[in-house]
Amino acid sequence: AQKVTQAQTEISVVEKEDVTLDCVYETRDTTYYLFWYKQPPSGELVFLIRRNSFDEQNEISGRYSWNFQKSTSSFNFTITASQVVDSAVYFCALIFSGNTGKLIFGQGTTLQVKP
Amino acid sequence: NAGVTQTPKFRILKIGQSMTLQCTQDMNHNYMYWYRQDPGMGLKLIYYSVGAGITDKGEVPNGYNVSRSTTEDFPLRLELAAPSQTSVYFCASSYDASQVYLNTEAFFGQGTRLTVV
Numbered sequence: 655a656q657k658v659t660q661a662q663t664e665i666s667v668v669e670k671e672d673v674t675l676d677c678v679y680e681t682r683d684t685t686y687y688l689f690w691y692k693q694p695p696s697g698e699l700v701f702l703i704r705r706n707s708f709d710e711q712n713e714i715s716g717r718y719s720w721n722f723q724k725s726t727s728s729f730n731f732t733i734t735a736s737q738v739v740d741s742a743v744y745f746c747a748l749i750f751s752g753n754t755g756k757l758i759f760g761q762g763t764t765l766q767v768k769p
Numbered sequence: 770n771a772g773v774t775q776t777p778k779f780r781i782l783k784i785g786q787s788m789t790l791q792c793t794q795d796m797n798h799n800y801m802y803w804y805r806q807d808p809g810m811g812l813k814l815i816y817y818s819v820g821a822g823i824t825d826k827g828e829v830p831n832g833y834n835v836s837r838s839t840t841e842d843f844p845l846r847l848e849l850a851a852p853s854q855t856s857v858y859f860c861a862s863s864y865d866a867s868q869v870y871l872n873t874e875a876f877f878g879q880g881t882r883l884t885v886v
Contacts, residue, residue, distance in 0.1 A: 663809075689874070699859065699877040745811055754819050755800045755863050756827065757875055759811030 656681045658748050660760035667736055668768050675731040675763045677746030683707075686750040688722065688729045689757070693743040702744075705729060736767045771795050775860050775878035782850040782885045790845040790881050792860030800863045801843040802827075802875065803835065805856040812859060818843055850885045857882050 657680040667673045679688065690702040703713060705722050713720045717734045733740055746760040776791045794801065799820045804812035804827075814827030818837040832854055834846040843862075847854060861875040 658811075660811075691877075697857065697880050697882075699880075701874055701876075704874055747811075754817060754825075755875065756802065756814050756817060757804075757812070757861075759804075759813075761809070761811045 656683075656748060656750055656758050658746050658758050658760035660744075660746055660763050662763045663761070664764045664766070666766045666768065669738060670735050671767075672732060672734050673736050673765065673767075675733075675744050675746075675765065677729045677731065677760060679727050679729065679746070679748050681748060681750050683750035686748060689745075689747040689749070690720070690729075690731050691745045691747060693745065693762070695742070699745075702731075733765075736765075738767050738769055741765060741767045773860055773862055773876050773878040775858075775881050777881060778879065779882050780884070782847070782883065784850060784852065784885060786850050787846070787848050788850070788883075790847070790858055790860075790883075792843045792845065792878060793841050794843075794860075794862040794876070795841065796862060796864075796876065797840060798862035798864050798876075799840065801837065802861045802863075803833070803843070803845045804859045804861065805829065806859060806880075807856050815845065815858075847883075852885050855883060855885045 659678045686707045688705045692700040719732045721730045743762045743764050745762045747757040773794045802817045803815040806812045813829045815833050816835040818824045821840050824835050858881045860878040863875045
């Protein structure tokens with residue numbers, strides 16, 4: 655079965671703290687893509703990153719970084735020095751080869767960053 | 770480019786009424802999708818289309834219908850609205866997401882918040 659699990663329902667941090675959002679996935683496919691999307695209070699879905707199954711390099715983009723580990727089927731997302739504007743719901747999602755691009759979403763993690 | 774445009778943004782329906790959620794994209798994407806997002810949940814796929822004239826069911830298709838007569842448009846029809854269809858609906862499109870090596874991503878519309886009372 656193809657599945658994405660975000661075990662953390664809600665996280666609350668104080669501004670400038672680092673925070674890691676966990677994502678664990680299940681797929682039998684060897685070719686797949688993992689995504690993170692951000693959904694701010696305004697409701698739209700904002701694409702953050704895509705990672706394919708053949709590229710296990712970690713990625714850093716400003717205060718955001720992603721740790722992809724195939725051995726543990728995890729694709730965790732870290733925000734360094736969090737800011738109030740990071741408050742949002744974050745979704746991890748999976749596409750596997752041949753599934754016509756249907757995104758399988760995790761339940762989402764609500765991040766609240768307090769000033 | 771406008772990207773993916775959904776209308777309306779908000780709608781209140783009475784039980785038993787019908788309506789069509791409109792979705793159009795101007796990126797010449799051949800893949801289009803409809804998702805629904807219930808409170809505290811991730812998005813679940815309702816229907817999808819891999820090209821004009823081709824549609825298929827997703828995870829939660831009951832109570833909905835779709836059509837894809839053009840590449841640009843992918844309307845979602847609700848027949849006999851029920852309170853269980855109260856949700857936020859997202860339309861999305863991608864170039865050819867089955868070809869994972871092409872680094873495609875899904876582009877989402879702004880969402881339609883539907884309440885059935």
